[in-house]
Amino acid sequence: MTTLARDAGVELLPDPGRVVARLFLPGESTPGANSRTEVVLDRVLAAPPEETARMAGEVIETFGGRHRGLRELLLQNAALVRRPDARDLDEELAVVVGAVFTSESAIEGAALCNPSVVPHPDQSGLAAGALRVVVSLRAIGESHLSSIEFCEAIIGPGRAWEFVPREAPLELPRITDGRWTKEHFVRALEHHGRIDDVTRTVTQGLAPVFTTSAVDAAANALPAVLMQHPDARAQLAALRVIAWSAYRATFDEATTLSRRVLMPVAEEERRGVEDARFVRFVPDDGMPPEYRATYTAYEGQAIASRLLVTRDFRTFDVHRLTGPPTQAKGMALFPRPVGGMQLALSRGDGESISLTRSENGLDWEPERHVYRPEQLWESVQSGNCGSPIETPEGWLVLTHGVGPMRTYRIGAILLALEDPSRVVATLTAPLLQPDGALAAGYVPNVVYTCGAILHDGTVWIPHGIGDQRIRVASVPLAALLDAMRAKL
Numbered sequence: 001m002t003t004l005a006r007d008a009g010v011e012l013l014p015d016p017g018r019v020v021a022r023l024f025l026p027g028e029s030t031p032g033a034n035s036r037t038e039v040v041l042d043r044v045l046a047a048p049p050e051e052t053a054r055m056a057g058e059v060i061e062t063f064g065g066r067h068r069g070l071r072e073l074l075l076q077n078a079a080l081v082r083r084p085d086a087r088d089l090d091e092e093l094a095v096v097v098g099a100v101f102t103s104e105s106a107i108e109g110a111a112l113c114n115p116s117v118v119p120h121p122d123q124s125g126l127a128a129g130a131l132r133v134v135v136s137l138r139a140i141g142e143s144h145l146s147s148i149e150f151c152e153a154i155i156g157p158g159r160a161w162e163f164v165p166r167e168a169p170l171e172l173p174r175i176t177d178g179r180w181t182k183e184h185f186v187r188a189l190e191h192h193g194r195i196d197d198v199t200r201t202v203t204q205g206l207a208p209v210f211t212t213s214a215v216d217a218a219a220n221a222l223p224a225v226l227m228q229h230p231d232a233r234a235q236l237a238a239l240r241v242i243a244w245s246a247y248r249a250t251f252d253e254a255t256t257l258s259r260r261v262l263m264p265v266a267e268e269e270r271r272g273v274e275d276a277r278f279v280r281f282v283p284d285d286g287m288p289p290e291y292r293a294t295y296t297a298y299e300g301q302a303i304a305s306r307l308l309v310t311r312d313f314r315t316f317d318v319h320r321l322t323g324p325p326t327q328a329k330g331m332a333l334f335p336r337p338v339g340g341m342q343l344a345l346s347r348g349d350g351e352s353i354s355l356t357r358s359e360n361g362l363d364w365e366p367e368r369h370v371y372r373p374e375q376l377w378e379s380v381q382s383g384n385c386g387s388p389i390e391t392p393e394g395w396l397v398l399t400h401g402v403g404p405m406r407t408y409r410i411g412a413i414l415l416a417l418e419d420p421s422r423v424v425a426t427l428t429a430p431l432l433q434p435d436g437a438l439a440a441g442y443v444p445n446v447v448y449t450c451g452a453i454l455h456d457g458t459v460w461i462p463h464g465i466g467d468q469r470i471r472v473a474s475v476p477l478a479a480l481l482d483a484m485r486a487k488l
Contacts, residue, residue: 004483005410005432005461005473008161012151012470014112014139020170020261021067023077024103037081037101044100045093056092059099066104067169074098107147107170107261108139111442113464116278116386116451118291120152121312129157131455134257134313135462136276136293137470138450140442146272148262148295150313153462153472155455161472166258171251175265177211178246178318184362185210188242191322198226198235215243241267242320245297245306249316257313266318268304269297276308277332277450279387284337292361294321294344296329305331305346307362323364324348325356332384332451333361334395334420343420345370345388345397351381353399353413355421371413371423377403377430378411385410386451389459390417393481394424398452398461401430408446409433410463414484425484432461432473441466 026036044052064070078089078098089097120132137149152164186203189195205218219236226232245266264270278293293308305326307319325331325346334343341357346367348354354367373382378401385398395415400408409430416422434447449463454477461473 003430003432004480005475008159008460008472008474010161010163010472012112012137012163014108014110014469015166016106016109018108018139018149018166018168018170019066019104019106020172020263021063021070021073021102021104022172022263023080024101025081026101040100041081041097044097047096049093052096053092055099056095059095063104065169068171071095074102077101105141105145107141107145107263108137108149109141110144111140111468112137112149112470113140113442113467114138114275114448114450115462115464115470116276116293116449117153117453117460117462118278118280118451119453126154127157129456131155131453133453134278134291135163136278136450138275138464139261140467144272145264146274146298147264148273148276149258150260151258155453155460159458159474161460161474164258167256168259170261171255171259172261172263173249173251173316176248176250177213178244178248180210180212180243180246182206182208182210184320184322184360185215185243187322187363188245188320189239191326192238192242196231196235197229198222198232199239201226202236202239212243212246215240245269245318245320247318249318251314253314255314260313262308262316264297266297268299268302269306271300272296272298273306274298275329275450277330277384277386278308279333279335279451281333282336284340292333294331294333303327303329305329319362321362321364323356323358323366325354325364325367330383331356331364332387334388335390338418338420345384347381347383351383353382353384353397368421370415370421371399371426373401374426375401375403375411375428377401377407377409377433379403380406382411385449388415388420389452389454391454391477391481395420396454396459396477396480398431398449400448405445407434408448410447410449410461412480412484414481423487425481425486427480427484429483431475431480432463434465438465438471441468443467 078094081101116136139147139149154162202218251260274296276293276295281292282289290311297306309317328348332345342361353371356364356367358364380402388395388397399411410432412427414425452461
């Protein structure tokens with residue numbers, strides 16, 4: 001079937017050579033297995049000195065070029081697994097201890113997919129008519145663990161897209177305390193049914209604005225009589241999980257954008273951070289624009305929508321979201337407030353596009369249905385494909401539709417500018433679908449995007465193919481709008 005969108009002839013493939021080094025504890029990768037840290041540590045410490053010296057040199061020579069500051073990381077990991085009262089180790093032995101408790105992870109060893117795109121904060125040095133963009137990427141690695149990566153691309157001049165070559169080695173951020181307001185923290189506890197005697201006492205001791213560590217301090221100050229309650233420890237554990245779901249991730253200034261990777265940190269995202277939908281958000285209160293993204297936190301069974309906020313793609317604040325729509329995946333934020341409220345598209349029922357509102361961007365109201373599947377090619381479900389794009393004619397929303405043979409296609413609807421709950425036009429045929437070579441992949445028959453961008457009258461759509469690789473398509477905005485059918 002002929003579609004409106006035209007392929008740009010560029011492709012971004014997963015690269016299994018893009019790896020990060022992380023703490024590894026033997027046994028923890030097998031469900032139900034006990035950690036063997038002490039046994040392994042004793043075995044390494046008993047090795048002959050000449051053997052550990054040889055192994056230390058081999059590790060640094062083999063892996064040093066793949067990781068910046070590898071020696072420092074290994075020494076850090078060695079300190080993490082040793083007993084507090086243990087004797088000091090010479091540096092070569094400490095390097096080997098650290099290496100035994102470190103492993104590489106190929107974060108996109110399985111796939112690279114589901115991109116979103118926003119204007120880059122730096123537009124210097126470009127030809128007239130060109131736009132530099134940031135593309136977020138869902139990287140899928142070992143055990144289907146998802147992370148968030150970034151790359152850059154140049155659009156134009158004209159109808160051209162060029163990916164900027166990605167750099168290595170990859171870098172993980174420094175993780176520090178998140179920031180809460182007491183009001184939102186209480187809402188988060190209520191959202192998960194966690195208001196009990198222990199949590200009530202902890203929250204009473206918190207300031208109106210606090211960092212995550214303050215929750216630990218308040219918990220440690222609990223009266224002994226409360227800690228004798230049969231459920232006290234379980235209540236505190238649940239409280240800490242919620243508190244530490246907010247954090248800050250900061251990358252070294254020396255790292256370039258394509259070397260930065262956000263991997264799971266909080267307990268509730270330990271099995272993946274997926275499908276970031278970035279948007280450049282312009283507040284209506286005079287504050288500077290910032291980049292926001294909703295993403296899916298997955299802990300192995302449950303999912304939830306979370307929020308990333310950044311101004312420079314170097315420091316990211318991770319926030320917990322509350323309200324009924326946040327208990328599902330696939331929220332997409334509007335790029336500005338409408339009618340004094342922040343808006344987002346959601347899909348709480350699993351099959352329809354809905355609209356939700358928020359005063360602060362954190363706590364979201366119950367959603368209202370906007371669009372239910374109408375065409376046969378979207379008969380299983382419909383959802384958004386990223387944040388709405390503002391045009392003079394209305395809010396352009398790229399959609400995904402799932403139909404026969406579980407085929408994912410990309411479509412579009414148009415929402416009224418001042419009342420986005422009203423659909424003014426729809427695209428009855430797919431804008432993009434997995435035909436021919438676009439049908440094969442890790443998950444076949446899928447084209448999917450987490451966000452497009454409008455530049456110089458053309459809508460650019462980076463999209464995943466088969467949940468495996470990324471291509472780019474484009475369509476003139478005028479042609480797309482002309483092809484849409486007005487809703488009566």
